[in-house]
Amino acid sequence: MNIGNVISEKRKALGLTQQALAEKLHVSFQAISKWENGTSCPDIELLPQIAAILKTTIDSLLGYPSQSVTDYDKRYGNEEYYWGLKPNNLCYEIMRIKPPVKPYKVIDIGCGEGKDAVFLARNGYDVTAFDASEQGLSKARELADTYGVKVDFFKADVRDFRLEADYDIIFSSGVFHYIPLELRENVVNNLKAHTTTNGINVVNVFVEKPFIPLPPDTEKGEFVVDSWKSGELFMYYHDWLFHKNEEWIFDCDSSGTPHKHCMDVLIAEKV
Ligand SMILES: C[S@@+](CC[C@H](N)C(=O)[O-])C[C@H]1O[C@@H](n2cnc3c(N)ncnc32)[C@H](O)[C@@H]1O
Incomplete structure (x- = not known):
């Protein structure tokens, strides 16, 4: 899955609208829409904030399974x-x-x-x-x-x-x-x-x-x-x-x- 799909999936799972997510991130809802339909990607500096709001990790936003450092x-x-x-x-x-x-x-x-x-x-x-x-x-x-x-x-x-x-x-x-x-x-x-x-x-x-x-x-x-x-x-x-x-x-x-x-x-x- 690309980052846009992950954002879309996690946002919907939390019951957030594109507008609500946009407000939390101080970006326009059009930006969120573009990320989710794959026409652009969020800036790298936004990733920690996006991960926190969507209750996930940067790894999983980027499509990597979150690697626990342990067994x-x-x-x-x-x-x-x-x-x-x-x-x-x-x-x-x-x-x-x-x-x-x-x-x-x-x-x-x-x-x-x-x-x-x-x-x-x-x-x-x-x-x-x-x-x-x-x-x-x-x-x-x-x-x-x-x-x-x-x-x-x-x-x-x-x-x-x-x-x-x-x-x-x-x-x-x-x-x-x-x-x-x-x-x-x-x-x-x-x-x-x-x-x-x-x-x-x-x-x-x-x-x-x-x-x-x-x-x-x-x-x-x-x-x-x-x-x-x-x-x-x-x-x-x-x-x-x-x-x-x-x-x-x-x-x-x-x-x-x-x-x-x-x-x-x-x-x-x-x-
Ligand atoms: C010693 S256990 C303590 C579990 C629990 N707090 C308790 O006292 O029963 C350490 C826990 O940290 C979790 N853990 C290890 N690395 C982690 C990470 N990077 N992020 C979140 N949890 C992590 C492990 O999965 C494990 O459940």
Whole structure:
């Protein structure tokens, strides 16, 4: 499919008219019409914005299947839930700091098989969630159906998807290490800009420590991008109020070989 077909298909799937898309992009509706009938193409600088509005990736706009950097589709291929169904402890912290006295808008970035997104939806939050793994998303949708809750799950790549709407709570667990160094500031600034006042960002990230050997998964392509430095995540949020900034070292044998990880955990509020 060429880019015009992809734009047309995704626009219609979201129920957007050509005029509505044109307004969001500050272009004329004739421009959209020309892209969609193949007589012209959007400027390259518009691609990140088009991808964000159409809830997709630049890769898929250009007709490439979105390549997850990982083998998660395979890991999520079994019937059981790879990460189990117990919600992340950070979900309870979210409930403590921002109890669902109203349907706060949450986005779960890299939601995997959806255990946390579904848990939060079951507790009254208005949840949107994305992941690069189609297999994970399909199990996540099944889980939401099982509990009879609505979660807006969609496929996107954290490296090129940028938020357009504002959220009260932005949550991401075990995903930021997939964001390459050169994109980090841009990704984090987008999340911060799209957090409501008194909203929170709840994020953890694996960090490097000189005294902890690299995990064995490294050779298998799990930790493929530049590691985060200890404290780096906190620096990006230096101008927010910290509810939690912790670093912990834990044992893991996800690859079958026991090893250790170091993780920075942040809960920060935009004041
Ligand atoms: C360690 S798992 C964490 C899943 C989930 N947050 C949880 O805690 O159960 C990492 C997740 O990041 C997703 N992921 C990896 N690369 C990604 C990317 N570039 N964009 C979006 N998601 C990605 C994987 O598919 C996987 O579901």
